[in-house]
Amino acid sequence: MLADLGFFSLVLAFATAVYAAAAAVWSARTGDAVMLNSARTAAWLTIPLTSVSAFVLILLLTTGHYDIHYVFSVINDDMPLYLKITALWGGQEGSLLFWAWLMSFFTGGVMLRKWQRDVDLMPAVTAVCMVTMAFFISLILFVENPFARMWQTGAGETVYAMWQPAGTIQIIPADGRGLNPLLRHPGMVIHPPLLYLGFVSLVVPYAFAIAALLRGRSDDEWLRTTRAWTLSGWLFLSLGLILGGRWAYDVLGWGGYWGWDPVENAAFMPWLTATAFIHSAMIQEKRGMLKRWNVILVMLTYGLMLFGTFITRSGLLSSVHTFAQSEIGHWFFVFITGMMMFSLVVLWRSWPLLKSEQQLDGLLSRESAFLLNNLLFLGITAAVFWGTVFPMISELLNGERVTVGPPYYNMVVVPLFAGLILLMGVAPLIAWRKASARALGRLMLIPLTLSLVLTAGLAIVGVRDALALFGVWLCLFVSLTTGYEFVRGTQARIKTNGENTFTALSRMMSRNRRRYGGYIVHLGVVLIALGFIGSTAFQQETQGRFNVGETVSLGRYTLRYDGLYAWQERDRDIHSAEIAVFRDGQYLTTLYPRRDLYLQNGQPMPMTIPGVRSSIEDDVYVLLLDWEGFSADSATFKTYINPLVNWIWFGGLVFIAGTLISLWPQAGEARRQAAIQAGSRATVRA
Amino acid sequence: MRMSFLRADRGREREDGPQARLPSSVSRLLIVVLLLVSTAAPVWAQDPVTDDEVNRVAKTLYCPVCENQALDTCPTEACRQWRATIREQLEAGRSDEQIRQYFAEQYGERVLAAPRPEGFGLLMWVIPPLVVALGLGLYWNFLRTSKRRAPTAAEADGAADSSDDYAARLEAELRERR
Numbered sequence: 001m002l003a004d005l006g007f008f009s010l011v012l013a014f015a016t017a018v019y020a021a022a023a024a025v026w027s028a029r030t031g032d033a034v035m036l037n038s039a040r041t042a043a044w045l046t047i048p049l050t051s052v053s054a055f056v057l058i059l060l061l062t063t064g065h066y067d068i069h070y071v072f073s074v075i076n077d078d079m080p081l082y083l084k085i086t087a088l089w090g091g092q093e094g095s096l097l098f099w100a101w102l103m104s105f106f107t108g109g110v111m112l113r114k115w116q117r118d119v120d121l122m123p124a125v126t127a128v129c130m131v132t133m134a135f136f137i138s139l140i141l142f143v144e145n146p147f148a149r150m151w152q153t154g155a156g157e158t159v160y161a162m163w164q165p166a167g168t169i170q171i172i173p174a175d176g177r178g179l180n181p182l183l184r185h186p187g188m189v190i191h192p193p194l195l196y197l198g199f200v201s202l203v204v205p206y207a208f209a210i211a212a213l214l215r216g217r218s219d220d221e222w223l224r225t226t227r228a229w230t231l232s233g234w235l236f237l238s239l240g241l242i243l244g245g246r247w248a249y250d251v252l253g254w255g256g257y258w259g260w261d262p263v264e265n266a267a268f269m270p271w272l273t274a275t276a277f278i279h280s281a282m283i284q285e286k287r288g289m290l291k292r293w294n295v296i297l298v299m300l301t302y303g304l305m306l307f308g309t310f311i312t313r314s315g316l317l318s319s320v321h322t323f324a325q326s327e328i329g330h331w332f333f334v335f336i337t338g339m340m341m342f343s344l345v346v347l348w349r350s351w352p353l354l355k356s357e358q359q360l361d362g363l364l365s366r367e368s369a370f371l372l373n374n375l376l377f378l379g380i381t382a383a384v385f386w387g388t389v390f391p392m393i394s395e396l397l398n399g400e401r402v403t404v405g406p407p408y409y410n411m412v413v414v415p416l417f418a419g420l421i422l423l424m425g426v427a428p429l430i431a432w433r434k435a436s437a438r439a440l441g442r443l444m445l446i447p448l449t450l451s452l453v454l455t456a457g458l459a460i461v462g463v464r465d466a467l468a469l470f471g472v473w474l475c476l477f478v479s480l481t482t483g484y485e486f487v488r489g490t491q492a493r494i495k496t497n498g499e500n501t502f503t504a505l506s507r508m509m510s511r512n513r514r515r516y517g518g519y520i521v522h523l524g525v526v527l528i529a530l531g532f533i534g535s536t537a538f539q540q541e542t543q544g545r546f547n548v549g550e551t552v553s554l555g556r557y558t559l560r561y562d563g564l565y566a567w568q569e570r571d572r573d574i575h576s577a578e579i580a581v582f583r584d585g586q587y588l589t590t591l592y593p594r595r596d597l598y599l600q601n602g603q604p605m606p607m608t609i610p611g612v613r614s615s616i617e618d619d620v621y622v623l624l625l626d627w628e629g630f631s632a633d634s635a636t637f638k639t640y641i642n643p644l645v646n647w648i649w650f651g652g653l654v655f656i657a658g659t660l661i662s663l664w665p666q667a668g669e670a671r672r673q674a675a676i677q678a679g680s681r682a683t684v685r686a
Numbered sequence: 687m688r689m690s691f692l693r694a695d696r697g698r699e700r701e702d703g704p705q706a707r708l709p710s711s712v713s714r715l716l717i718v719v720l721l722l723v724s725t726a727a728p729v730w731a732q733d734p735v736t737d738d739e740v741n742r743v744a745k746t747l748y749c750p751v752c753e754n755q756a757l758d759t760c761p762t763e764a765c766r767q768w769r770a771t772i773r774e775q776l777e778a779g780r781s782d783e784q785i786r787q788y789f790a791e792q793y794g795e796r797v798l799a800a801p802r803p804e805g806f807g808l809l810m811w812v813i814p815p816l817v818v819a820l821g822l823g824l825y826w827n828f829l830r831t832s833k834r835r836a837p838t839a840a841e842a843d844g845a846a847d848s849s850d851d852y853a854a855r856l857e858a859e860l861r862e863r864r
Contacts, residue, residue, distance in 0.1 A: 254759035261754050360832040368829055375825050383814045390801075390810050398806040403748045405756075405799035412814045543737035606761060636737070 003068055003147040006056030007162055010097075010147075013049035013104070014137040016042045021130035028123035028214075039126050040111045046133060047108040054101040057094060057146055061087050067172040069160050070094055070146040076178035078571030083184055089192045090179050092313060093146035099309075100136045102193070103200040106229075107133050110204055118225055124211030125204075132203050135335050143328045181572070181598040181607040187247030191240055195267055198237025199305045202270060204229040205277075206302035209295050210343070213350040218291065220284045227281070228663060234278060235659040237271045242528075242652040253608035253623055255541065255640040257648070260409045265388045266308035269381050273301040276377035283370050286432070288357030292347075293374070295354065299343040304381075306336045311388070362434030369427040376420045383412045418474060421529055424522050425478035428485050447480035468537035475526045475533070482519050482526075489516075509661065517662025524654030527647045534618075534644025543625070543638040555641045557620055558582040562590075564627055564635055572607075573597040577624045577635055581613055589613050593624040593637070618643040735776045743772050743782050750793035757797075 023039035026032065057070070062084045066072045074090040075083075089098045107129035115122050140146065148160040151168035159165060182188075205226040212222040244264065245257035258264060277297040283290050314329030360367055387404040395401045429443040455473040463469060486505065489512075493504035509516040542554050546561040553559075562578040576594045580587065591611030598605040613620040619642040627635035744758035749765050757765055757772075768789075775785045789797045801807030 253761070254756065259754065259756075356832075360829060363829050371825060371828070375821050379818050379821055382817050386810070386813060386817075391796075394801070394806060394810075400795055400806075402795045402801040402807065402810075403754070403797070403799060404801070404810065405748065405754075407800040408810070416818075541738070541741070543741055545737070608761065638737075638741075 002056055002060060002065070003149070004162070006053045006060070007141075007145070007147040009049050009052040009056070010100075010137060010141060013046050013053065013100075014134060014141055016045050016049060017130045017134040017137060020046070021127045021134060024123040024126035024130065028127070036123060036126075039130075040122070043126050043130055044108045044111045046104040046130075050097075050101045050104040050137075054088065054097060057097060058085055058088055060147075061085065064176070066174065066176050067149050067170065068146075069148050069150045072150070072173055072176045074176070074179050076176040076571075079178060079184075082189070083179060086189045087179055089196075090183055091146075093140065093144040093148075095192065096136060096140045096144055096313075097146050098192070099196050099200065100133065100140060102196050103133055103136060103203070106200045106204060107207075110207075118221065120215050121208060121211040121217075121222065124214045125207040128207035128210050129203060132339075135331075139328060139331055143331060178571070178598070181596065181605050182251055185247055185251050187243050187250060191243045191247055194236050194243060195240035198233050198235075198240055199270065199309070201229050201233030201236065202274060202301055202305050204233075205298050209298045210346055213295065213346050213353070216350070216353060218350075218353045218355075220281075220288070220291070223281050223285055223294070230274065230278060230281075231659060231663055234271070234274045235656065237267070237274065238655055239652060241267055241271060242649070242655075246649060249645075250612075251607065251609060253610060255539075255610075255621055255623070255638075255642065257535075257645075260384075260387065260404075260406055262388045262391075263312050265384050266312050269384055269388075270301050270304040270308055272377050272381040272384070273297055273304055276374045276381075277301060279370055279377075280374050283367055287367065289360070289367065290371075291354040291356060292351065295347055295350075297374075299340070299347065303336060303340050303343070306332070306339070310336060364430065364435045364437060364440070366427065366430050366432045366435070369423060369430050373420065373423050373427065376416050376423065380413055380416045380420075383416065384409070387412075417529075418471065421474045421478055421525070424525065425474070425481045428519070429481060443484075444481070447477055447484055451476035451480055465537050468533050471529065471533040471537075475530050478526050479523065482522055485519055486516070513664055514662050517658045517660070517664075520658030520661060521655055522658075524651045524658055527651030527654055531644045531647030531649075531651060534647065535642040538643045540641040541639065543636065545626075545634055545636045547634045552637075552639065554639050556583050557588075557641065558585070559591075559620075559622065559637075559639060561635060561637065564624075571598060573599075575624065575627065577611075577622075577627075577637070579611060579622050579637070581620055591620070591622050593622045595624050614646050616646060619645050735773050739776055740769055740773050743776065743785050744769055746782070746799055747786060747789055747797050748799060750789075750797050756799075 020039045020042035023035050023042065027035035027039060060068055060071050061075055062081060064071070064075065064077060070091060070093050074087040074094065079087070087094065089095045110125060110129060145160070145162065148162055150171040150173075151159050151161060151165055152171050153159060153165075153168050158171065159168065164170065205222075208222040208226045212219075241264075244267070248259070249255075249257040277294065280290050280294055280297060284294050310329065310332035314332055362368070387408050390404050391402050425447070426440075426444065429440055431439070451473055454476050455469055458472060459469055463472075486508075489508045490501060490504045493499055493508050494501065497504065499507065540555050542552060544552060546552065548561055548563055551558050551560040558581075560580040560582070562580055564575060564577050566573070566575045568574070574594055574596050576592045579591045579593065581589050581591055591613060593611035594609045596607045596609060598607065608623055608625070611622045611624075619640070621640040621642055623638040625636040625638055741758040745756060747757040749755040749757055749760040749762070750768075751764060752760055752762060755765070757768060772785055775788065780788075786798065795801060795807070801810050803811045
């Protein structure tokens with residue numbers, strides 16, 4: 001009964017989305033304002049309709065309606081309440097519903113903003129948003145329905161359907177299968193929502209770009225309007241990626257956080273193009289250049305977002321043949337192809353309209369630096385894309401599946417990232433339009449010298465890895481030039497306004513939130529880069545079997561195996577080892593690495609949870625791999641020392657701070673900024 | 687080995703009687719030779735292969751059946767057996783590369799962390815540098831064709847940012863120069 005309600009609400013949502021799209025297109029062609037309003041209301045209505053479906057599914061999950069196939073497959077009685085709720089996105093069908101629900105907030109939410117300035121864009125924006133929405137709902141209704149029940153045919157087969165097919169009896173299990181234990185982690189609770197929020201918010205800039213082009217507009221109004229959506233979507237995506245890494249580090253038990261797994265890459269690629277877009281959008285706003293490029297970038301981001309969902313959900317990754325068996329792949333393929341072709345047609349027809357207003361004035365200029373930035377980002381995207389799809393290509397053309405792993409990515413992607421970090425340090429010092437190399441050299445002198453001296457210091461102290469030293473130098477250089485930017489601006493304010501340091505700094509930042517927020521994000525990138533260098537180039541590991549009381553040394557640390565304890569909890573068996581950790585001979589702490597065994601439908605599902613001691617300088621990370629017999633007099637452990645790994649998570653926090661500063665609105669600020677931009681355009685163009 | 691040899695010797699002494707006994711000088715020589723030989727034995731016996739050495743090789747291989755799992759961290763029983771295979775091969779004295787080769791032949795190319803740069807795999811390695819070169823070429827071309835000869839504006843020296851601290855900075859630098 002309840003499931004039927006959820007299903008019907010979704011059917012209504014689908015019909016509403018289709019109607020909204022159709023009415024929007026109609027109003028665009030006839031100029032009928034009533035139809036436009038109707039479309040707007042319909043678009044907004046998808047929010048409550050999908051919400052009903054989502055709440056129904058959550059209710060079914062929390063009350064254990066095991067007659068529903070999805071509920072049976074993701075929960076069981078032993079799971080705590082919060083996990084039952086988050087099981088909404090624990091499986092394919094629920095994920096799609098969750099996605100559609102989130103999308104309704106963004107696409108419907110766009111309808112709620114004030115439209116006076118851009119009312120001519122509204123029909124196309126509504127249509128694009130609603131078409132995307134309708135697609136995802138159609139996937140849920142026709143291919144992966146979370147409300148389907150289970151039925152058994154006479155032949156003993158299980159079929160899934162909403163209502164009883166002829167000749168079958170209903171299957172109502174007493175308990176469910178339960179969520180994969182790997183997903184029972186706080187990271188998994190927020191990682192998918194963050195990623196989905198990032199993805200769905202990227203639909204909005206795309207919709208606005210298409211709308212602007214269809215209206216024959218060549219200005220950058222759409223960029224300004226969607227800037228907040230793009231930036232916040234980018235932040236969600238960034239956090240989703242970082243949290244995904246953190247979750248992998250915490251529970252997957254391989255001491256790392258990023259494996260160049262195709263699913264990781266699928267979320268990474270839209271992030272890369274979105275970051276490129278955020279930067280090149282600034283050029284269009286400041287100088288009216290790169291209009292065609294920005295449109296291409298926004299279309300690419302939308303396409304990669306869909307493609308990412310496609311390869312993650314369709315099973316294309318495990319084998320091209322799974323793709324053929326699952327219908328959802330076909331639907332995605334058709335939709336992506338259709339939307340990309342549509343985008344190309346719109347772009348092609350608007351091509352002459354998007355001619356740059358300005359020319360490039362100098363080879364060495366902020367514009368060319370931004371262009372290089374975009375080139376590098378796109379290069380990384382292309383490299384990651386190639387590495388992700390090559391296994392499929394190999395299987396299709398060569399008949400043999402291959403793995404593309406870290407050796408490829410380290411060789412191709414890392415140098416490009418190094419180039420980006422270097423650019424991050426140099427570009428703020430390069431003037432707009434035409435910079436003189438001498439002026440640039442003068443500005444770079446202090447940061448360059450200081451960073452070289454500090455790096456040399458590290459080399460003297462004993463660091464020998466040349467690549468790591470180079471990476472550290474890059475990060476130091478960027479931190480110094482970025483910090484220098486803050487110092488210069490503050491000093492200028494102190495001199496002209498006579499303010500004290502603190503007031504000067506905060507007023508300066510407050511008046512240029514975009515720029516200084518962006519610089520803070522750059523500093524966050526530097527922290528993450530340093531964390532990455534530390535935890536890969538200087539990682540130490542060892543594995544061995546120890547008897548109780550025996551110790552092992554790794555770096556400055558000594559670890560002693562003190563015993564194994566076993567007990568049972570509601571849903572799992574736990575074996576936990578006690579490890580005493582010493583540093584330089586002094587006792588530091590005790591760690592409890594564990595092996596949990598979940599029983600799912602009689603199938604044992606193991607989970608290895610590390611014992612970790614985190615500090616600013618490193619993580620001591622211990623895994624319990626095996627033990628001998630019931631008395632567990634000896635056990636096998638794997639220990640990692642991961643230097644600077646926590647700088648990565650901290651860098652994520654800096655990301656948030658920087659983006660929030662950049663996004664923070666000020667009364668009249670928007671108007672003031674627009675005036676400044678227009679004014680600067682006039683002077684810079686002159 | 688040493689002990690069992692001596693025991694056999696003693697047995698023969700008992701059964702065969704005094705006539706079959708070796709002359710004492712020869713048996714003493716035999717014992718000396720044996721002692722010398724036995725000191726060489728530890729050189730032949732290897733140190734047991736450590737887990738770290740197994741992991742060193744396993745790290746560069748991928749599980750043939752699981753999805754994108756490196757062989758050193760894969761927890762399944764099958765992977766445990768494969769790691770045992772690596773251990774055996776290391777004990778037999780094979781090199782890392784030989785072991786990788788063995789796995790590739792047995793289980794297919796997919797166990798390697800990246801396709802070898804030969805045959806079809808070569809395509810994978812060659813395309814990215816080509817694309818990057820193409821991109822750089824397009825970038826350079828764009829810079830050259832889009833450049834316009836403009837006079838070096840006053841903003842060329844230092845800050846050319848269009849916001850109100852541009853003015854502040856300009857003033858500060860002008861003051862410096864006085």
